[in-house]
Amino acid sequence: MNREYAEDGVVLRPIGVIRSPYEDPVGMPIQPGGARGVRGAVEIFPEFGDGLADLEGFSRVILIYLFHRSVGHALRVVPFLDVRERGVFATRAPRRPNPIGLSVVRLVGVEGYRLAIEDVDILDGTPLLDIKPYIPSIDAFPDEREGWFGECDRDVREVRADRRFVGDPTGE
Ligand SMILES: C[S@@+](CC[C@H](N)C(=O)[O-])C[C@H]1O[C@@H](n2cnc3c(N)ncnc32)[C@H](O)[C@@H]1O
Secondary structure, three states: OOHHHHHHOOOOOOOEEEEOOOOOOOOOEOOHHHOOOOEEEEEEOHHHHHHHOOHHHOOEEEEEEEOOOOOOOOOEEOOOOOOOOEEHHHOOOOOOOOOEEEEEEEEEEEEOOEEEEEOOOOOOOEEEEEEEEOOHHHHOOOOOOOHHHHHOOOOOOOOEOOHHHOOOOOOO
16 A cells, blocks of 8 residues: 555545435434435536436445544444444444444436435534445345354344434534
């Protein structure tokens, strides 16, 4: 790896904005599986619109985005689905060193530069970094180990986000 990336960081340019019914991170679904049927949209900036060609054939897409309302980071967190502290990289917690989120949402339709989506666990106004097609034969490995998640007895469909990742963990 080029050391310069580690030292200088990288600059990513959003390709669009995610729209959803959620303006408050507290009380909303914590994963697409808990947001079944929740409608939203992706608005692609016109200069990237041509890249949407051929996307309509996929029923799910992977959205990669910035947790823009996340402040600071913590290397140990108690995830929404657990009561024990875990290393942040073993969780999907929003407050991470690079605040990048990933959601596999249902693609309902493509109209111009706008995607209609469902199963949205993302805040309204979230900057979108990338879209990739979800391809079950490539992306799904249903028989693999799930770490602590496999032991948790909370149902992702019922748990809602609380205040634990709101604000700066340093207290500033
Ligand atoms: C546990 S994260 C999981 C997100 C994604 N599915 C993932 O695995 O990366 C979902 C929670 O992040 C918070 N969240 C969603 N969008 C956010 C944003 N743009 N900035 C900060 N927090 C956000 C909300 O509290 C939401 O319930």
